[in-house]
Amino acid sequence: MTTTVKDVIKVLEDFAPKSYAFDGDPIGLHVGSMDSKVKNVMVALDVLEEVVDEAVEKNVDLIVAHHPLIFKPLKSIDTNSEKGRIVQKLLKHNISVYATHTNLDIASGGVNDMLMNQLNITDSEVLVQTGEDSLYKLVIYVPDTHEDQLRDALSDAGAGHIGDYSHCTFNMHGTGTFKPLEGADPYIGNQGDLEKVSEIKMETIVPASILDEVIKAAIEAHPYEEMAYDVFPEKLEGFTRGLGRIGKLDQPVSLKDFSEQVKEAFDVPFVRMVGDSSKTVKNVAVIGGDGNKYIHHAKVKGADVLITGDIYYHTAHDALGMGLSMIDPGHHIEKVMKTELAKILSERSHHLNVEYISSEKITEPFRLI
Incomplete structure (x- = not known):
């Protein structure tokens, strides 16, 4: 049986429906055709040029990415620019690109649940409700x-x-x-x-x-x-759906010790910590990516600490003022979706003749000196 991009995307959207995505989030097919044949699918966090080169080397037909390739409309496709070279390579090698962003964040078992699982917090609930399924x-x-x-x-x-x-x-x-x-x-x-x-x-x-x-x-x-x-x-x-998750640790720990646990769980070289290092932490909230505007939701829900990336200076002060601790392990911790989503799609695609792999490229842009 011939498998097409459309067949793979149906499996993906059954897991993370497009209707879950935030308004204006540029999810969906970015490059290619829904009718293109697919044998090899690569799951990636970002669609950078080195990721596309990896896809070419591994004979990939479809890249499923968390971060959209095209966030803003392109005014031109200049092949001397990185974005232009990426599009050119994708078209030349007949590689389609599909983005699943906030819908994958919100989906049950999606990015935020994956992050909670990394922390061994398995009993959690939605932090910021965005809808409900009757x-x-x-x-x-x-x-x-x-x-x-x-x-x-x-x-x-x-x-x-x-x-x-x-x-x-x-x-x-x-x-x-x-x-x-x-x-x-x-x-x-x-x-x-x-x-x-x-x-x-x-x-x-x-x-x-x-x-x-x-x-x-x-x-x-x-x-x-x-x-x-x-x-x-x-x-x-019905089933409540939304952004972020909140749950409890098995045993209370100090903010400092928990920060060390977060660092190890997400395999990052450092974390930024906001709050008294001796403070006891029990209730933990997580939002993958940039969760700065949800500190009030975390506080109202009873979180002792909010784990999220890209914490702003003034947001950190606001959190301190309301008694909420924060831990910033970076935006790149969403990399967990590469292996986990590949596994989920593979389990749900037993009727399709397709193989899923995760990108091995590290797309973390920051380096420590």
Whole structure:
């Protein structure tokens, strides 16, 4: 089976929907075609010239990047400039580029969850709410022979995920009846004959944002010409989505000791610390990238310390004034997404003939002297 950029992006957007992104965030396809064939995908933090050279060397067909290649519209493509050379090389070697930015930050299991996992904080919640997915109950009737196939398809499409559990369904055995009429092409039975089939009534929970995709996946996995199903709105609280995460350490530690832990966890040569080094830290907030404008959210949520990059001088003073400590390990700690997203996409692409790798290039621009 031939895999295209469109096929890979569908898997990516099932995980980090475009609708999650901030308004004006230039996510999506930056270079190339959705119809281009893909065998090798490289996940990168930044699309710099050395990253493109790496992609050429490794016969990559698609680069999935966290930071968009084109943040502002290009007035020209001057091949004497770095940006122009990058675009020229990408087109010459038929390499497409797709950016997944704030939608990947916000997605469950995305960048901010990856950062929390690096700190061994596994029980966390959203720091800054940006939306909520209402829930639906999806009920599908499927013959016994295809029960497992349908359940796997639903789970792969994002249905039936509750907390740390997947494949969550409730199933009841029963008898389905139908009579194929003229023009029908039944999987079971013959035209004009009433059929009685042992079937499973399978119920699962689906977030509103992926309902259409889940139903489409179910229809593709279902053996019948016409799949029988019901959709019911749920009054249960939906899934909160948003930027950043906040959670608790297993044991309180001093700000100084925790800063050392952050330095080690993110494999950085130094961190900048704001606050009393002897202060006890228990509640930890994390925002990948530049989280300066969210110090008030962290304080209101009860954070003792906010970990984020690019801390401004005046923001540090404001945080001190409100009793919030801060740790700045740099913007580049988002590099964790390279290996983690490659792993996630690989696990979700078992139906595609494609290989995922992570870029080995270090795109941290700062050097210590």
